Amino acid sequence: MKRVVIVPDGVADWPLKELGHKTPLEVAEKPNLDRLSQTSILGTLKTCPDGMYPGSDVCGLSLMGYEPGSVYTGRAPLEAANMNLVLKPDELVFRCNLVTEKDGVLADYSADHVSTEEARVLIQALEQRLGSATISFHAGKMYRHIMRYKYGDDLHVETDPPHDFQGDRYEAHWPKGKGAEILIALTERSREILRNHPVNRKRGKEGKKPANMIWLWGGGRAPTIEPFQKKFGISGGVISAVDLLNGLGRCLGWEIISVPGATGYFDTDYRAKGEYAVTALGRLDLVFVHVEATDEAGHTGNIKEKVRAIENLDRDIVGPVLEDLKKLAEWRVFVAPDHYTPIEKKTHVAEPVPFIFGASDLRGRGSGLSYTEANARRMGIHLERGSELMNRLVNGWPVQSV
Numbered sequence: 001m002k003r004v005v006i007v008p009d010g011v012a013d014w015p016l017k018e019l020g021h022k023t024p025l026e027v028a029e030k031p032n033l034d035r036l037s038q039t040s041i042l043g044t045l046k047t048c049p050d051g052m053y054p055g056s057d058v059c060g061l062s063l064m065g066y067e068p069g070s071v072y073t074g075r076a077p078l079e080a081a082n083m084n085l086v087l088k089p090d091e092l093v094f095r096c097n098l099v100t101e102k103d104g105v106l107a108d109y110s111a112d113h114v115s116t117e118e119a120r121v122l123i124q125a126l127e128q129r130l131g132s133a134t135i136s137f138h139a140g141k142m143y144r145h146i147m148r149y150k151y152g153d154d155l156h157v158e159t160d161p162p163h164d165f166q167g168d169r170y171e172a173h174w175p176k177g178k179g180a181e182i183l184i185a186l187t188e189r190s191r192e193i194l195r196n197h198p199v200n201r202k203r204g205k206e207g208k209k210p211a212n213m214i215w216l217w218g219g220g221r222a223p224t225i226e227p228f229q230k231k232f233g234i235s236g237g238v239i240s241a242v243d244l245l246n247g248l249g250r251c252l253g254w255e256i257i258s259v260p261g262a263t264g265y266f267d268t269d270y271r272a273k274g275e276y277a278v279t280a281l282g283r284l285d286l287v288f289v290h291v292e293a294t295d296e297a298g299h300t301g302n303i304k305e306k307v308r309a310i311e312n313l314d315r316d317i318v319g320p321v322l323e324d325l326k327k328l329a330e331w332r333v334f335v336a337p338d339h340y341t342p343i344e345k346k347t348h349v350a351e352p353v354p355f356i357f358g359a360s361d362l363r364g365r366g367s368g369l370s371y372t373e374a375n376a377r378r379m380g381i382h383l384e385r386g387s388e389l390m391n392r393l394v395n396g397w398p399v400q401s402v
């Protein structure tokens, strides 16, 4: 039995005036998704437990078959896992953004999307000056890095993500709680070290914003996640251009399938993702394919790109993968976004998401409806526990429940 999960990140949306009061899913040409939906179970799934933020990490854990409430320890530990940093139980890691500070205001949470090469030099400078037996800095990609703190019991802090307060005075968002002063001091020292660094002087000449401060947030300890193979008895792999999702996959013991040309943006190579998914199915029991472009379109409020991303996904991933599955006697598939990213909101919303659950053995239990938010609600099939969909993908949809 082969199983596939397809996750169009943030695809679910609200009706838009510009689309004649329809959603991007309702207007996109997506014959493969619609055919699958008509012959499959269609319903809604609660991916984000109450009181948690609907990020791709929390909601992704649900889709992968885990309860975020019991295994999630923060974003940074997952990103550290993706960077192959192995944490001891008493160690804490924080996400360390390189940011642009101007006159006490957080001017850019990404330091103008500083390049990975420049960032590596800056993080090295921080490690040389601020690194110690307790603290170390680890370079990741672009503005996204990690600070590791050895004695986790020293710190118990609340932090604000810098993309949430761009344009504000950053002092209003200092970490709060036990040991907050340690993080604040590091941030202030980083400003002194980075301000006149040659990399930033060069950026200034090129008319780019300087990466002149760090911002530490999203801290946590290593999660204790039962390996997927042990929990569900089958092997798995993930295809995603997003570090966070690959980090989750690594924590689960999944194979990280890297696809050349997968960018996590509008220009991602959909066809290559589809091809790699089909190939990976030859050796793995389950492949989890994540597409970020739909979420990016939501964040940027770009209706045209959102519709186009759905059509690309349908043609180049859903089509080839289904064709391959249908050559097999036994297969199951589900399609579901991790969360809503409504164009109108430009951010994530915790609302039950529409899902398709298809299988070779459903026999006449098809919805007869195309894949849209409203159709999914109309069916009246709702799974309150987000992890339940993966459970059913592995073990089958109970006969009596539909």
Ligand SMILES: [Zn+2]
Binding pocket: 010, 295, 296, 299, 341, 348
């Ligand atoms: Zn997003």
